[in-house]
Amino acid sequence: MDMAKLSREELKRELSILSKEYEEFRSRGLKLDMSRGKPCTEQLELSVDMLAYPYRDKNYKTASCADVRNYGMTDGLPEAKELFSKLLEVSTSEIILGNNSSLSMMYDAISRAMTFGVYGSPEPWSRLPKVKFLCPSPGYDRHFAITELFNIEMITIEMKEDGPDMDTIEKLAAEDDSIKGIWCIPKYSNPTGVTYSDEVVDRLAAMRTAASDFRIFWDNAYIVHHLTDKPDKLKNILEACKKAGNPDRVFIFASTSKITFPGSGVAMMASSESNINQIKKLLGIRSIGPDKINQLRHVMFFSDPDSIEQHMKKHAAILKPKFEMVLSILDSRLGDRNIAKWSRPNGGYFISLDTLPGCASAVVKMAGEAGVVLTPAGATFPYGKDPQDCNIRIAPTLPPLEELKLAMELLCTCIQIVSARKLLGT
Amino acid sequence: MDMAKLSREELKRELSILSKEYEEFRSRGLKLDMSRGKPCTEQLELSVDMLAYPYRDKNYKTASCADVRNYGMTDGLPEAKELFSKLLEVSTSEIILGNNSSLSMMYDAISRAMTFGVYGSPEPWSRLPKVKFLCPSPGYDRHFAITELFNIEMITIEMKEDGPDMDTIEKLAAEDDSIKGIWCIPKYSNPTGVTYSDEVVDRLAAMRTAASDFRIFWDNAYIVHHLTDKPDKLKNILEACKKAGNPDRVFIFASTSKITFPGSGVAMMASSESNINQIKKLLGIRSIGPDKINQLRHVMFFSDPDSIEQHMKKHAAILKPKFEMVLSILDSRLGDRNIAKWSRPNGGYFISLDTLPGCASAVVKMAGEAGVVLTPAGATFPYGKDPQDCNIRIAPTLPPLEELKLAMELLCTCIQIVSARKLLGT
Numbered sequence: 001m002d003m004a005k006l007s008r009e010e011l012k013r014e015l016s017i018l019s020k021e022y023e024e025f026r027s028r029g030l031k032l033d034m035s036r037g038k039p040c041t042e043q044l045e046l047s048v049d050m051l052a053y054p055y056r057d058k059n060y061k062t063a064s065c066a067d068v069r070n071y072g073m074t075d076g077l078p079e080a081k082e083l084f085s086k087l088l089e090v091s092t093s094e095i096i097l098g099n100n101s102s103l104s105m106m107y108d109a110i111s112r113a114m115t116f117g118v119y120g121s122p123e124p125w126s127r128l129p130k131v132k133f134l135c136p137s138p139g140y141d142r143h144f145a146i147t148e149l150f151n152i153e154m155i156t157i158e159m160k161e162d163g164p165d166m167d168t169i170e171k172l173a174a175e176d177d178s179i180k181g182i183w184c185i186p187k188y189s190n191p192t193g194v195t196y197s198d199e200v201v202d203r204l205a206a207m208r209t210a211a212s213d214f215r216i217f218w219d220n221a222y223i224v225h226h227l228t229d230k231p232d233k234l235k236n237i238l239e240a241c242k243k244a245g246n247p248d249r250v251f252i253f254a255s256t257s258k259i260t261f262p263g264s265g266v267a268m269m270a271s272s273e274s275n276i277n278q279i280k281k282l283l284g285i286r287s288i289g290p291d292k293i294n295q296l297r298h299v300m301f302f303s304d305p306d307s308i309e310q311h312m313k314k315h316a317a318i319l320k321p322k323f324e325m326v327l328s329i330l331d332s333r334l335g336d337r338n339i340a341k342w343s344r345p346n347g348g349y350f351i352s353l354d355t356l357p358g359c360a361s362a363v364v365k366m367a368g369e370a371g372v373v374l375t376p377a378g379a380t381f382p383y384g385k386d387p388q389d390c391n392i393r394i395a396p397t398l399p400p401l402e403e404l405k406l407a408m409e410l411l412c413t414c415i416q417i418v419s420a421r422k423l424l425g426t
Numbered sequence: 427m428d429m430a431k432l433s434r435e436e437l438k439r440e441l442s443i444l445s446k447e448y449e450e451f452r453s454r455g456l457k458l459d460m461s462r463g464k465p466c467t468e469q470l471e472l473s474v475d476m477l478a479y480p481y482r483d484k485n486y487k488t489a490s491c492a493d494v495r496n497y498g499m500t501d502g503l504p505e506a507k508e509l510f511s512k513l514l515e516v517s518t519s520e521i522i523l524g525n526n527s528s529l530s531m532m533y534d535a536i537s538r539a540m541t542f543g544v545y546g547s548p549e550p551w552s553r554l555p556k557v558k559f560l561c562p563s564p565g566y567d568r569h570f571a572i573t574e575l576f577n578i579e580m581i582t583i584e585m586k587e588d589g590p591d592m593d594t595i596e597k598l599a600a601e602d603d604s605i606k607g608i609w610c611i612p613k614y615s616n617p618t619g620v621t622y623s624d625e626v627v628d629r630l631a632a633m634r635t636a637a638s639d640f641r642i643f644w645d646n647a648y649i650v651h652h653l654t655d656k657p658d659k660l661k662n663i664l665e666a667c668k669k670a671g672n673p674d675r676v677f678i679f680a681s682t683s684k685i686t687f688p689g690s691g692v693a694m695m696a697s698s699e700s701n702i703n704q705i706k707k708l709l710g711i712r713s714i715g716p717d718k719i720n721q722l723r724h725v726m727f728f729s730d731p732d733s734i735e736q737h738m739k740k741h742a743a744i745l746k747p748k749f750e751m752v753l754s755i756l757d758s759r760l761g762d763r764n765i766a767k768w769s770r771p772n773g774g775y776f777i778s779l780d781t782l783p784g785c786a787s788a789v790v791k792m793a794g795e796a797g798v799v800l801t802p803a804g805a806t807f808p809y810g811k812d813p814q815d816c817n818i819r820i821a822p823t824l825p826p827l828e829e830l831k832l833a834m835e836l837l838c839t840c841i842q843i844v845s846a847r848k849l850l851g852t
């Protein structure tokens with residue numbers, strides 16, 4: 001039943017029923033949070049046995065006899081570098097391990113670029129009259145917050161089904177030398193769930209950029225975060241960049257935040273040796289090394305990348321029913337109404353939903369007033385402004401199934417109400 | 427036997443005996459490292475039972491029911507903030523906990539000041555034609571490396587027995603508004619062992635500064651790192667600053683690196699609420715929180731500041747014999763020679779030794795050639811240049827007693843040889 005095809009009378013009748021539904025929700029005093037992509041408690045329990053290490057074996061020395069408890073190893077524990085370089089499909093000389101937050105590593109990469117430039121920069125980015133970044137959107141609000149903080153102008157790029165709009169990216173990057181970078185979440189993208197196609201990866205790696213020190217910030221946050229048995233495959237961008245003659249173009253980021261613990265994972269950064277060496281020099285002035293006991297803990301818990309893949313199947317088993325329920329409610333409540341469309345991701349942490357233009361903020365506000373917190377409308381766009389006001393990011397991972405069901409029912413009610421009002425012009 | 431009072435013949439005879447001693451050392455192929463203030467293995471063992479937590483109790487929730495394993499708590503775990511704010515004698519709203527490295531927190535504080543300014547800055551420091559820092563010296567080479575990296579001009583300030591030369595500091599700070607800060611290690615200073623007197627603390631807190639956003643970088647690295655039963659007392663500088671009407675003047679740094687593990691401690695920063703709030707906002711963009719499992723681990727291991735003090739007595743029991751041996755060898759080998767003087771610290775990680783002017787680099791080089799690595803001569807001064815070429819930093823904590831004895835004997839031989847040569851004018 002296409003809502004746009006209803007008569008004004010029918011719409012008003014619907015609206016009256018929906019409003020009663022909404023008021024009923026509201027009276028229940030719900031307090032549900034679907035705003036952030038946080039793992040749920042069952043997911044956190046999957047990794048607690050990691051915390052027994054390395055105490056259980058009382059072995060704190062690496063193969064090279066360095067004591068992980070002491071100072072040193074600026075770029076990380078060699079054994080952990082080996083494990084995670086396999087995960088990222090790079091060599092051990094192309095990776096740096098940090099503490100618990102890949103977001104920090106991205107922030108620091110931007111901060112260093114501004115203050116010192118990246119490897120090969122003619123000058124620090126902060127000396128330029130203007131620095132711009134390409135921002136495929138909807139995207140990750142925290143990327144945009146970093147960019148905004150450093151006064152980097154953000155250019156919104158449309159997300160398509162196989163990645164960002166490459167025609168526009170190629171055109172802009174080639175003609176404007178103040179465009180220094182692009183934010184990408186190339187696999188199970190936040191929030192669209194899109195995995196970049198091989199063609200998109202190759203075009204990003206090979207395109208001409210007016211800035212000689214252009215960098216792709218490749219936030220591979222969901223590298224092994226599959227929801228199906230047929231995971232998406234992402235082409236190795238570091239290899240693609242090398243092949244295209246732009247070996248230093250990409251900064252790859254990842255972490256175990258959503259593999260082990262968001263609070264106590266291991267963050268990592270991969271890039272060309274030239275980039276890594278430049279960064280290691282600066283890191284060596286900033287710190288005498290990251291938390292290597294925690295890195296050892298990870299290596300003891302995960303013997304190899306395959307054991308990480310196996311572990312991720314347990315996460316998927318917890319998350320799959322949640323995603324399925326969200327999709328089934330969306331299908332049954334909105335499937336034939338023609339007032340919203342949504343993603344069906346093969347992995348990652350989000351479902352991206354587009355309402356009719358101009359409806360998203362009203363929906364989020366309404367849901368909030370009934371006790372369901374969603375990611376603020378607009379947050380997935382640069383400067384928090386969704387030009388169409390239509391994108392809503394649904395984060396199904398944290399709430400228990402029962403709560404998620406309630407929250408989704410409410411969300412669908414809100415979407416229908418706001419859409420009906422819009423169609424009525426009220 | 428004052429070496430300066432020996433005849434040339436006597437000096438030559440001595441030199442010949444010493445040179446044989448040196449050659450004997452050299453032929454042994456020693457490989458000893460006294461270059462850095464690293465805890466030794468026995469010290470690391472003191473804290474290993476901390477690593478049993480929180481796994482042992484399987485309790486990952488805070489009093490406020492937040493899960494430490496998940497995202498959140500940008501400024502640290504509330505329970506850990508409570509513990510460490512007591513240690514630093516500040517309130518829980520005046521502290522931020524980080525990951526394992528206080529050096530990183532200092533680097534980040536400088537980096538933020540350059541890019542954004544500190545709370546109340548008229549503009550970011552990087553916009554100014556020149557930024558200068560006062561650097562009491564000998565001091566900590568890693569402080570100076572950060573300052574140099576950010577192109578901040580360093581002004582060497584003489585260290586006296588009760589802290590840095592306040593007359594000079596007051597004069598310079600009052601007249602030059604490009605002087606934005608000062609590095610201080612106020613307790614058991616690196617390397618001199620000096621603890622700042624109450625008068626020095628008060629003068630730093632109260633002095634007039636031409637820059638309205640002047641900051642004291644107060645690296646309280648050795649806050650509980652006593653070597654005697656009568657520990658030095660350091661006046662609370664945050665209180666002193668408040669009393670003097672300069673509440674925002676100080677950034678205090680500390681960590682558990684040399685309490686628990688250098689690789690996996692908890693770093694902390696304390697300051698006025700205005701400073702802390704400005705920093706928290708920026709930290710919230712950089713990360714979704716530090717490693718709170720590790721903070722919980724610390725809180726479970728140390729119930730209160732007193733248990734930290736008790737724990738530090740175990741460290742002292744390991745370190746005291748090392749310091750005593752170093753001092754006794756210095757006394758017996760150089761005590762009456764009038765060619766060197768050295769500190770007798772009540773705490774901290776170093777003994778600072780001054781040779782005759784112009785001798786330190788030759789001594790360090792000679793010791794190195796016989797297999798004993800010392801901190802490079804000059805490292806304790808800005809730009810690595812000791813104007814007198816006389817300061818040597820002795821780090822007795824890492825080597826086992828037997829090795830330390832050998833290294834010290836060799837060092838004394840080298841000092842005598844280089845001094846004799848100098849007196850002979852050869």
